[in-house]
Amino acid sequence: MTEFTLSKRYEFDSIEKELYNWWEEQGFFRPRMVEGQEPYVISMPPPNVTGELHLGHAITIAIEDMMIRHSRMKGVPTLWVPGSDHAGIATQLQVEQHILRTEELTREEVGREEFVERTWEWKKKYGGIITNQLRRLGASCDWERERFTMDEGLSRAVREAFVRLYEKGLIYRGDYLVNWSPGLKTAVSNLEVEYFEEEAKLYYFKYPVANSDEFIPVATTRPETILGDTAVAVHPDDDRFRHLIGETCLVPILNRPIPVIEDSYVDLEFGTGALKITPGHDPADYEIGERHGLEIINVLNPDATMNANAGPYVGLDRYQCRDRMWRDMKAEGLTIRTEPYIMQVPRSQRGGEIIEPMISTQWFVKMKPLAEPALEAVRQGKIQIIPERFTSVYYNWLENIRDWCISRQLWWGHQIPAWHCGDCGEIMVMREDPDRCAHCGSENIERDPDVLDTWFSSGLWPFSTLGWPDETEDMKTFYPTTMMETGYDILFFWVARMIMFGLEFTDKVPFHYVYLHGLVRAEGRRKMSKSLGNVIDPVDLMDEYGTDALRFTLLTGSTPGNDMSLNMTRLEANRNFANKLWNATRLIINSIERAPAQSEQDLAPTLPDRWILARLAQLNRDVNRLIDTYQYGEAGRQIHEFFWSEFADWYLEIAKLQMNEGGSRAWDTAQVLVIVLDTCLRFLHPFIPYVTETLWGHLKTTCNRHPAKYGPENEWGEALIAAKWPEPSPEQEQENQDITDFNLIMDLIRSIRNLRTEKDVEPGYLIIAMIQAGRRKPIIESMCTAIAALAYLDPEKLVIEETLESKPVDAIPLVVGPLEVYFPLSGMLDVEEEIRRINKELEEVNSQIQRLNDLLAGPFASRAPAEVVAKEQDKLASLEETAKKLEDQLTELS
Numbered sequence: 021m022t023e024f025t026l027s028k029r030y031e032f033d034s035i036e037k038e039l040y041n042w043w044e045e046q047g048f049f050r051p052r053m054v055e056g057q058e059p060y061v062i063s064m065p066p067p068n069v070t071g072e073l074h075l076g077h078a079i080t081i082a083i084e085d086m087m088i089r090h091s092r093m094k095g096v097p098t099l100w101v102p103g104s105d106h107a108g109i110a111t112q113l114q115v116e117q118h119i120l121r122t123e124e125l126t127r128e129e130v131g132r133e134e135f136v137e138r139t140w141e142w143k144k145k146y147g148g149i150i151t152n153q154l155r156r157l158g159a160s161c162d163w164e165r166e167r168f169t170m171d172e173g174l175s176r177a178v179r180e181a182f183v184r185l186y187e188k189g190l191i192y193r194g195d196y197l198v199n200w201s202p203g204l205k206t207a208v209s210n211l212e213v214e215y216f217e218e219e220a221k222l223y224y225f226k227y228p229v230a231n232s233d234e235f236i237p238v239a240t241t242r243p244e245t246i247l248g249d250t251a252v253a254v255h256p257d258d259d260r261f262r263h264l265i266g267e268t269c270l271v272p273i274l275n276r277p278i279p280v281i282e283d284s285y286v287d288l289e290f291g292t293g294a295l296k297i298t299p300g301h302d303p304a305d306y307e308i309g310e311r312h313g314l315e316i317i318n319v320l321n322p323d324a325t326m327n328a329n330a331g332p333y334v335g336l337d338r339y340q341c342r343d344r345m346w347r348d349m350k351a352e353g354l355t356i357r358t359e360p361y362i363m364q365v366p367r368s369q370r371g372g373e374i375i376e377p378m379i380s381t382q383w384f385v386k387m388k389p390l391a392e393p394a395l396e397a398v399r400q401g402k403i404q405i406i407p408e409r410f411t412s413v414y415y416n417w418l419e420n421i422r423d424w425c426i427s428r429q430l431w432w433g434h435q436i437p438a439w440h441c442g443d444c445g446e447i448m449v450m451r452e453d454p455d456r457c458a459h460c461g462s463e464n465i466e467r468d469p470d471v472l473d474t475w476f477s478s479g480l481w482p483f484s485t486l487g488w489p490d491e492t493e494d495m496k497t498f499y500p501t502t503m504m505e506t507g508y509d510i511l512f513f514w515v516a517r518m519i520m521f522g523l524e525f526t527d528k529v530p531f532h533y534v535y536l537h538g539l540v541r542a543e544g545r546r547k548m549s550k551s552l553g554n555v556i557d558p559v560d561l562m563d564e565y566g567t568d569a570l571r572f573t574l575l576t577g578s579t580p581g582n583d584m585s586l587n588m589t590r591l592e593a594n595r596n597f598a599n600k601l602w603n604a605t606r607l608i609i610n611s612i613e614r615a616p617a618q619s620e621q622d623l624a625p626t627l628p629d630r631w632i633l634a635r636l637a638q639l640n641r642d643v644n645r646l647i648d649t650y651q652y653g654e655a656g657r658q659i660h661e662f663f664w665s666e667f668a669d670w671y672l673e674i675a676k677l678q679m680n681e682g683g684s685r686a687w688d689t690a691q692v693l694v695i696v697l698d699t700c701l702r703f704l705h706p707f708i709p710y711v712t713e714t715l716w717g718h719l720k721t722t723c724n725r726h727p728a729k730y731g732p733e734n735e736w737g738e739a740l741i742a743a744k745w746p747e748p749s750p751e752q753e754q755e756n757q758d759i760t761d762f763n764l765i766m767d768l769i770r771s772i773r774n775l776r777t778e779k780d781v782e783p784g785y786l787i788i789a790m791i792q793a794g795r796r797k798p799i800i801e802s803m804c805t806a807i808a809a810l811a812y813l814d815p816e817k818l819v820i821e822e823t824l825e826s827k828p829v830d831a832i833p834l835v836v837g838p839l840e841v842y843f844p845l846s847g848m849l850d851v852e853e854e855i856r857r858i859n860k861e862l863e864e865v866n867s868q869i870q871r872l873n874d875l876l877a878g879p880f881a882s883r884a885p886a887e888v889v890a891k892e893q894d895k896l897a898s899l900e901e902t903a904k905k906l907e908d909q910l911t912e913l914s
């Protein structure tokens with residue numbers, strides 16, 4: 021253990037980095053194998069390689085590191101595999117924008133090979149940022165096993181997976197309506213599309229019926245897509261249009277004939293009640309087209325300009341085309357009107373441009389055959405999803421799964437291992453790069469330019485990182501992994517795909533548990549977004565409050581599957597908690613240093629000793645139960661509550677008194693302090709690793725230096741990170757009695773403190789109390805020193821009896837459970853001050869009495885009206901009564 025110096029305050033910034041490096045150098049992050057024991061393994065969700073830390077990472081790392089540290093302390097061989105994702109589209113966009121900004125070159129101008137090279141350089145330069153930030157969060161993962169989705173081994177795994185699926189007939193090429201990003205010129209996944217409510221226009225126009233004067237009114241938000249229409253659809257029950265079903269309409273401007281079809285998908289109430297069908301540019305139309313076998317016409321180029329199918333508009337930008345076409349239709353009398361319309365506009369998550377649904381040739385994975393075993397695995401309980409309610413969401417998605425479009429028209433990523441023959445047109449999918457066509461022998465072959473969707477490689481993550489497809493030692497030892505922990509928002513995109521791929525390629529579930537955490541939101545539960553300007557950078561929070569405060573806030577503020585909002589007050593409170601731990605430990609270390617070298621005699625433990633150990637035993641059972649049932653937040657809250665409100669607020673105060681007794685009592689007390697503090701630090705370590713490791717190091721050093729060699733219940737480990745996790749012990753009969761007894765003492769002290777406040781008693785002024793304790797007399801008596809000290813009672817005058825012979829008069833009574841406490845009024849006050857005050861009052865009263873006596877003895881008594889004289893006599897009598905009371909009070913006080 022390195023030597024730490026225990027400064028007056030917890031200076032987290034000077035401690036965190038040094039401590040992390042020490043853990044890593046000592047090899048604590050490596051799994052320590054134990055013969056015959058199942059290891060505990062987590063694959064870290066790989067962050068984007070050139071990304072920067074956000075709160076989503078922070079909560080992921082905090083939860084996983086807690087799981088990992090807990091498992092490690094339980095003595096289980098524990099492995100946490102870190103790594104990063106090449107994040108195709110995100111990284112490519114960063115590099116593209118950088119080159120455009122600095123060199124005014126597009127990626128096409130740079131060229132593919134050069135561009136990919138530049139992206140690798142970019143990765144080398146910025147790839148370390150995120151991993152350093154993960155270190156700062158305290159992530160105790162095994163960096164010697166760090167992987168990257170495009171490193172050599174993982175690239176081989178990706179290629180093997182693709183070839184195997186292709187050979188099994190589970191990968192095919194096909195035309196498909198994809199989300200097309202015109203700026204990036206690639207298909208993007210649903211995950212990368214966000215929908216925004218925006219103002220748009222609804223265009224009403226006439227669809228002319230061929231050889232007739234009739235027309236069908238139709239509305240659209242995108243008139244340029246009329247050019248790609250291949251049908252007009254009406255509802256079979258719609259009387260307005262029923263007679264036109266089977267007729268032909270003419271596409272405006274192009275005069276291309278298309279059929280009028282019936283489909284009950286059409287909403288009679290919406291718009292005009294008739295729909296134009298554009299299977300090439302609308303997902304719903306695409307499905308209607310499939311049902312009716314309609315032709316698919318694409319009118320857009322990859323950059324969203326109009327292609328040759330757009331007739332006279334070829335080459336125009338789609339918005340230009342929209343205006344031009346509407347003008348031309350107006351001229352032909354085909355327009356009806358336009359009206360404002362609020363619509364859901366799909367925009368790219370990267371860059372924000374409008375996404376166009378577009379038909380293109382893509383590579384697909386057939387999902388149904390993969391989904392079946394993945395459903396079975398969860399149904400049979402081979403994988404347990406936490407919280408349980410996500411299980412039905414999982415079933416629902418997999419039961420309705422559609423084929424997965426895995427090709428992306430990007431350059432940064434795993435290029436698809438397929439070659440097209442320019443002569444015979446065949447496609448080859450190969451493990452090794454071919455130099456000629458396997459079908460016709462032609463050397464005129466070209467590699468497919470597309471790369472794979474990033475989720476394809478991350479779907480292999482739990483086993484590709486362990487060496488698959490080779491049967492490596494790591495695969496044998498650590499696969500299947502134990503826990504997959506991630507945000508619920510990527511249950512489908514990632515978790516479900518890992519399960520499908522795991523079962524397909526390794527015949528095993530890739531993990532046994534899925535723990536889904538919620539999203540971190542800004543205060544007021546609002547989503548954090550750059551446009552709202554409410555994004556909180558976790559690095560700033562660590563700078564200001566320390567890593568432990570951030571971790572504890574994230575861990576105790578969340579429950580599985582539920583979103584949490586980040587609250588600055590709680591961050592501050594949790595920084596204070598770290599300081600509380602620090603100060604309490606300083607006090608305890610000081611007590612240990614003062615404790616005698618040995619115990620002279622065996623003393624029975626005091627009630628507070630028995631109470632705090634009983635509460636610790638209860639806490640131990642609760643914490644273990646909560647952690648075993650994944651209620652980590654509640655476990656953290658209970659440890660916090662115990663440490664602060666019971667151990668620090670009560671036991672430490674009483675321990676000071678017991679230490680002051682010296683001798684064996686002090687010796688025993690130091691031992692209790694060591695046990696409780698040590699256990700709390702062990703419990704807290706997975707939550708707040710830095711402050712606990714630091715304090716524990718000091719505690720251990722202090723104890724070892726002391727001749728008494730104080731020790732914890734478990735032996736000291738080499739470091740807290742590797743120390744034994746406290747295991748629960750069965751409940752003892754005496755526990756509850758000790759807790760009940762001490763609760764009564766706390767209630768008593770609390771009630772007296774409240775009374776003092778109520779009566780405005782000077783702080784620190786010792787008051788007199790008489791306690792009728794009934795059969796609790798022995799307990800109260802045994803605690804009289806502590807009660808007197810903590811409630812500021814005069815210990816000399818404290819009376820504790822089973823039954824008070826006569827209840828004091830002029831006393832305030834207080835009932836605390838079975839106890840009756842009396843506070844003689846005189847005892848609530850500073851007596852001398854009170855005597856002075858009463859004397860002064862008495863003087864005043866006496867002088868008034870004197871004056872009235874003089875008056876009534878004089879001529880006034882005979883001259884004044886009788887009733888006036890009587891009034892003065894009454895006044896005198898009342899004053900004399902007051903004087904008597906004051907005199908009595910004086911007698912009582914003296």
Ligand SMILES: [Zn+2]
Nearest residue numbers: 441444457460
């Ligand atoms: Zn060929």
